[in-house]
Amino acid sequence: VIIMTSNVGASAIEKKNTLGFSSKKDEVEKEYDRIKDIVNSELKIMFKPEFLNRVDDIIVFSRLDEKDIFKITELLLEKLKKRLKNIGLNVGYSNKIIKKLSDMGYDKSYGARPLERIIKSELENKIADEILKNQILSDEKLFLDVKKGNIVLEKVKVKTK
Structure with missing residues (x-):
C-alpha cells in the first residue's frame, strides 16, 4: 500500500x-x-x-478547520514533550501556545504542513540553544507559554523531596 x-x-x-x-x-x-x-x-x-x-x-x-489545526498542534507538542522527557527534561505548555503555534503554522494553501517547521524554529531550536548554554537543566521543568504575544520558555524549579 x-x-x-x-x-x-x-x-x-x-x-x-x-x-x-x-x-x-x-x-x-x-x-x-x-x-x-x-x-x-x-x-x-x-x-x-x-x-x-x-x-x-x-x-x-x-x-482542515481551526479545531483540526489546534489538535494537530497539540499532538506535535506532545511528541516534542516526549522527546524532551527522554533526555530528562519535563515540559508543560498552555493552551495559549497551542493557539499561537496553530495560527503561525496554518496556511490555507498548505494546510498543517508548515506546523512542524514552526515548532522547530519557534520551540525546538530555542530549547536546544538554552540546553547548550546550560540555561535549562534536567532538575527544572520547562513551561511553554505566550506573554504579550510572544512565545516564552519559563523555567519552573521542580521540588525535590
Missing part, C-alpha cells in the same frame, strides 16, 4: 471560491462533488494518464 498526499487543485479551488460553510447535508455533498471534480481535472493536468491509471483510488479530503 502506498499513500500519497498532494495539494493538487488547492489553488484552483481557492480561485473558484467554491468553499463555503453550510449545514444542509445535500449542499455539503454538492460542494464536495464540485471540489472533487476540480481536483480530478487538476490531477489530469498535473500527471500523465499512465501514472493516474496506476492509482487505485483518489480521496479528496475536506479542508
Whole structure:
C-alpha cells in the first residue's frame, strides 16, 4: 500500500471560491462533488494518464478547520514533550501556545504542513540553544507559554523531596 498526499487543485479551488460553510447535508455533498471534480481535472493536468491509471483510488479530503489545526498542534507538542522527557527534561505548555503555534503554522494553501517547521524554529531550536548554554537543566521543568504575544520558555524549579 502506498499513500500519497498532494495539494493538487488547492489553488484552483481557492480561485473558484467554491468553499463555503453550510449545514444542509445535500449542499455539503454538492460542494464536495464540485471540489472533487476540480481536483480530478487538476490531477489530469498535473500527471500523465499512465501514472493516474496506476492509482487505485483518489480521496479528496475536506479542508482542515481551526479545531483540526489546534489538535494537530497539540499532538506535535506532545511528541516534542516526549522527546524532551527522554533526555530528562519535563515540559508543560498552555493552551495559549497551542493557539499561537496553530495560527503561525496554518496556511490555507498548505494546510498543517508548515506546523512542524514552526515548532522547530519557534520551540525546538530555542530549547536546544538554552540546553547548550546550560540555561535549562534536567532538575527544572520547562513551561511553554505566550506573554504579550510572544512565545516564552519559563523555567519552573521542580521540588525535590
